[in-house]
Amino acid sequence: MTATDTNTDTERTDASTAKTTDALSAEATEVADATTPDASADAAPDGGTTDASDAADPEAVAAGTPPSDTSGRQSPAVAATGPGTDTLLQTDGLTKRFGGFTAIDDVDFDVEAGELRCLIGPNGAGKSTLLKLITGRHDATSGAIYYDGADITDRRPHERVDLGIGMKFQVPSVFDELTAYENMRLSVQRTHADADLDEAIRDALERIDLAERATTPAGELSHGQQGRLEIGMAAALEPDLLLDEPVAGLSVEERNEVADLVTELNGDGIAFIVIEHDIDFVANIADEVTVLHGGEVFREGSIEAIRDDDEVRRIYLGGE
Amino acid sequence: MGLGDTFDRLRRPFEGPNTLGNSRAFWVGFLVVLAGLVGYPIGFGSYAASSAALYLLYAILALSLTVIWGYTGILSFGQVVFFGVAGYSFALISMNLESALATTLALPVAVGLATLAALVLGYFMFYGEVRDVYVTILTLVVALVLNTFMAQTAGSEWTVGSVALGGFNGIPAIPSLTFGVGEAAVTLDGSAFYWFTLAALVASYLGLRALVNGRFGYTMVATREDEDRTEMLGYDVRRVKLLVFALGGALAGLSGVLYATWGNYISPSVFGITFASIPVVWVAVGGRRSLLGAIVATVVIEWFRQQLSATGSQYALIIVGVVLLAAILFVPEGVVPRLDAALTDVRDRFATNADTPEGTPE
């Protein structure tokens, strides 16, 4: 995937530049999809169902292959045709109820390959639930999730990981009793043969600056180191999409380290969905923002547009 | 040096952080003890060897629980189920067919049936998302129900082929372990049985060491530590648990066949509540995350129980209970890992004093 990733990256930069320009003039949500062919259909502010996803067969929709796409490419995984045509993840009318409570309400949401998307919203907006639906930790009540051209709604969590979806949790969830090396091994052995396992593990630890702590049990690492280890483990699985619930209770310094790592990995072509609470922090890392509110997509657009949006400000300040 | 290098290369697959004993010294000690065990029947005679074989075959049962509980985090009270299923299967097959060949084949078939039983039960539990304590309870209930069932098979309607299940009294006159066809068959008794059991135990031990220090072993440990996290690394934890449970069933089954042929007898008490608890005692006391610990504790505890009951003492079970309780409260990691840690400590201090940093390869 490395070659493709590089392509995707270039494409991402192009796309986001385009979006940012648009975002300045447009008011809110549509901006996000202004450069995608099916954006015109996606005009409803809270993510109304697109024509495409209603009509076309799921494979085509999920692949983000628009009817007008002239490149005629076969596999949706190969991004080659310029900005904004490669939808990596798409949810279609995704709904999750817990008993009488609707945590996620008819959400249509999509992420392109190589994108870095921030998910914001007040407490209880459904951000974590949405991520858990995407990883398969929760089963959807209704609606569908497509990834890389395939319907993954009923796939088991580990199958989704195999397809390329990685997850990083709010509480650094490394294996406390295992050493950093052993932790990393669990991830690296998914993609490497026994012969070059050791070298690959050491490389991976080197990359997250933990080579010296290889024999330390992960539970004894600092909070920031655990965060790095976790993200390193997720990255070692060579995913195309990483879901990131930032670690709570980090110092500014540790947070910046993690943010740098996220930006770096994103630069390598991994798409990210990042949950963030601090809108100023979002501005540092992301260009595309989705605002969830009451389980629905409330706004979608560039960080500038979102930050200037009075309605968004109202739901944040005015309580729920 | 050439010999030493070969030795080091040979031991490598069996070493790693998931087992105790990763030094040259350990393996030398291992070989010395093994030589002693092999020579035991020669020194003490066939009768003593035959008695000792019981401890060795029990140790295989203990290993089956160690992989399931210690390495994968599933506490099963049902290892005796697979032990008993294999024992009864062996009896029914070999006694119905009454030929050397059938008795030879009865071993793998009985172990296969035990594995199958573990697969079926494991499928229902793990693919049904049955969680930790419920697994423990279910395995215990299965054992108790089998105990009730086998105990009421005294009537003449309870025969399989020509063999009566015998209810509470069980099945006597089970053939000894036999290999071969017709006249060329070899029956293993006394010392020969002891050596076979020892070989089976050593093979199980080494096989498990290689397993837990390999890819799958890390997956097992990760599953024990945190199932959700393991799943997010792309592992199918249900499958991991099922496979481990089946492996445990196979080992318990092997132990069960050896047991049935050791005393030429099996009865419903193998499913009973006391026997169901004994493997947990061995493993908890010896060190649930230590294969070696399980073996050592099994041999020591069983030898001790044998000595006590031979003198007619009623206190054996009380002492077992107290030892178990003390282990849980004061040595939760188990006696053998605790000893190993103490030993390493002493050796490190010694090594520092003697100023030989290269001395201990760990």
Add this chain to the structure above:
Amino acid sequence: MNALNLVFQFADNFAFVVLAAVGLAVIFGMMGVINLGHGEFIMIGAYGTTLSANAGAPLPVAMAVGVLVTAVMGFVLERTIIHRLYDRLFDSMVATWALGLILTQGMRILFGNSIPQVSTPLGNIAYGEFSYSTYRVLLLPVALLVLGGLYVVFTRTEFGIRARATIQDPDTARALGVDTDRMYTATFVIGSALAGLTGALYAPTLTVVPGMGSSFLVEAFVAVVVGGPSVLLGTTLSGGLLGTIDAVFTNLFGTFYGQIAMLLTAIVVIRVLSNGLTGLVESVRNRVEGE
């Protein structure tokens, strides 16, 4: 066999399942600890009752002694051993198992393999060709009374509210001034006393021997597994379900098949409903409220 016979059989089984399970269910539901020595706690209650009755105490007094002895034992064991193991699920199971071994063998050493039995009081009710022990028939209302009593204790009393707060969120409960340690101790003692009560109630109807605890285990464990985490609802529902299944299969095929049927029920229920019958009831309730 006729309908009335089946009804009696059901009542008998329902009472047995509920009484066998209730002590275990309280401790498990409230504290998440599986007491594998539960059967032996019941046995202690039975011994307390039988021994005091043999010493001349009237049966009700003897039963009270049985309950008291078990409760005191529960208190001592909780303070000395169990409370160290609250965050170690498997260890607490193994430790209570060890206690069970010690209790069984200890009673055998102290009192031998059997003691003089107390005969079943209150005579029989005859109906046509059938005859039932009045005492055993009365166990059904007693079981219902126990469930009702628990309901009142856990929903209507200050203690119950504190106990439930402790279960839901120990940290918050502590912050609100609840002495959570005391709550755990109290819950364990209640669970022990209930096991003792079961032993006391069944002492006149069963052979009181050191190993008698195991005859309650299958029913108790299956009931808790089938019932799910909610103590009262779960125990009542599984008592009803298992009582019916046991009655039908025992009547048709014999005791053993009743047990097998219960085991299969447990496996099927767990396979289908991860939170037992309680989970089913809750999801139905949620769905109804959600509409």
